Amino acid sequence: MKVFKxxxxxxxxxxxxxxxxxxxxxxxxxxxVVIVSAMGKTTNALEELVQLFFDKGDWQGQLQxxxxxxxxISNGLFEKDHQVFxxxxxxFEGIAKYLSFAESKPYMEVYSEMVSQGELLSTRxxxxxxxxxxxxxxxxxxxxxxxxxxxxxxxxxxxxxxxRNISEKIPAFAKDAIVITQGFIGxxxxxxxxxxxxxxxxxxxxxxxxxLSAESVTVWKDVPGVMTADPRxxxxxxxxxxxxxxxxxxxxxxxxxxxxxxxxxxxxxxxIKLYVRPFNAPEELGTVIGDEGTGMHPASFILKTKQVFxxxxxxxxxxxxxxxxxxxxxALDQLNxxxxxxxxxxxxxxxxxxxxxxxxxxxxQRLSDTFNIEMRDNLEMLTVKGYDQEALDKxxxxxxxxxxxxxxxxxxxxxVPEKKHKELSESA
Ligand code: ASP
Ligand code: MG
Numbered sequence: 001m002k003v004f005k006x007x008x009x010x011x012x013x014x015x016x017x018x019x020x021x022x023x024x025x026x027x028x029x030x031x032x033v034v035i036v037s038a039m040g041k042t043t044n045a046l047e048e049l050v051q052l053f054f055d056k057g058d059w060q061g062q063l064q065x066x067x068x069x070x071x072x073i074s075n076g077l078f079e080k081d082h083q084v085f086x087x088x089x090x091x092f093e094g095i096a097k098y099l100s101f102a103e104s105k106p107y108m109e110v111y112s113e114m115v116s117q118g119e120l121l122s123t124r125x126x127x128x129x130x131x132x133x134x135x136x137x138x139x140x141x142x143x144x145x146x147x148x149x150x151x152x153x154x155x156x157x158x159x160x161x162x163x164r165n166i167s168e169k170i171p172a173f174a175k176d177a178i179v180i181t182q183g184f185i186g187x188x189x190x191x192x193x194x195x196x197x198x199x200x201x202x203x204x205x206x207x208x209x210x211x212l213s214a215e216s217v218t219v220w221k222d223v224p225g226v227m228t229a230d231p232r233x234x235x236x237x238x239x240x241x242x243x244x245x246x247x248x249x250x251x252x253x254x255x256x257x258x259x260x261x262x263x264x265x266x267x268x269x270x271x272i273k274l275y276v277r278p279f280n281a282p283e284e285l286g287t288v289i290g291d292e293g294t295g296m297h298p299a300s301f302i303l304k305t306k307q308v309f310x311x312x313x314x315x316x317x318x319x320x321x322x323x324x325x326x327x328x329x330x331a332l333d334q335l336n337x338x339x340x341x342x343x344x345x346x347x348x349x350x351x352x353x354x355x356x357x358x359x360x361x362x363x364x365q366r367l368s369d370t371f372n373i374e375m376r377d378n379l380e381m382l383t384v385k386g387y388d389q390e391a392l393d394k395x396x397x398x399x400x401x402x403x404x405x406x407x408x409x410x411x412x413x414x415x416v417p418e419k420k421h422k423e424l425s426e427s428a
Pocket of ligand 2: 009
């Protein structure tokens with residue numbers, strides 16, 4: 001059994017859907033479970049829809065934009081009278097109806113229910129196209145299988161229940177049809193839709209692979225594989241052909257966006273290989289992530305944007321002691337905030353975290369009685385893994401630096417980005 005994952009960029013228009021079908025065609029003699037994300041930037045568009053709904057803006061207009069996008073793609077794939085159009089129509093009617101009764105519902109619940117529609121739409125379209133042009137498929141609703149807690153936007157998986165659901169049903173489905181399902185979504189104990197965090201479809205692939213004891217997961221991407229840097233920003237980036245689970249996981253921790261951070265652990269624990277391959281050149285092998293890496297490869301550059309620097313200063317002429325630190329860590333833990341970088345001195349403790357939802361505000365609120373808090377927004381964090389002087393020379397021109405940290409293998413730099421970055425303008 002193999003698990004494939006296709007992300008939004010691989011299904012962003014009709015020609016790319018056709019390309020995905022060509023990739024799948026080459027493997028359709030094997031048992032295959034295919035996880036698909038929402039098409040193109042649909043998840044962002046649905047997030048905007050939810051925002052507009054709660055801000056009492058023109059959400060109907062936004063919904064129409066999303067509808068047009070999916071109908072345009074479908075027009076490029078199907079005859080005018082195809083039954084898929086009716087299906088899509090029903091989904092869009094369902095969305096409008098849901099929202100018209102959603103005013104008193106909690107934001108997070110509405111968010112997950114609405115944002116999950118992207119994956120439900122994309123898998124409907126792709127399933128129909130594959131059925132007619134490539135191979136028999138079976139469409140399943142991932143929410144029936146992936147069971148989570150009640151954290152709607154960053155849900156934690158109930159592994160026992162999820163593995164049982166997947167292993168009991170799906171192998172039989174995969175015997176004579178390609179199984180098509182959604183990434184990113186699950187459901188809680190009440191059967192309400194939950195989501196696994198943005199870009200969570202990779203993790204979904206790992207969840208299904210674990211439940212199926214699959215031989216491998218292949219994530220088909222718009223890059224040749226895992227690279228030493230983002231090739232759009234650093235033209236001399238090269239592919240890393242073989243990477244260990246440990247190194248891959250560390251890279252995702254520092255912000256390598258090629259794989260969702262939660263993906264590696266279940267695969268490593270179950271010895272399932274992870275391939276990262278280019279959907280535009282499916283004959284290329286890309287990167288394989290497994291027990292062993294190739295060891296030496298050039299330094300890897302990992303950029304994390306939208307960083308916030310927060311500095312907690314004691315106000316009472318004492319020092320940052322264990323009690324004060326544990327207050328800060330408790331608040332971070334309760335708000336489920338991950339620290340990307342930290343540093344302390346006698347009188348202050350500084351952290352760098354992602355700007356996500358309103359978590360930063362909540363954190364400040366909780367701690368502002370005890371600390372003098374200073375904040376800087378819109379920063380970038382660059383991590384260089386396996387650095388040497390030559391690697392550091394490439395990033396010498398960062399101007400306003402807030403924090404710099406070096407360990408044996410890893411170098412971090414937190415800085416104020418320049419509006420027009422040299423590499424960014426090169427790639428534009
Ligand atoms: N569609 C979701 C997102 O854009 C999940 C994914 O693509 O992995 O975040
Ligand atoms: Mg995506």
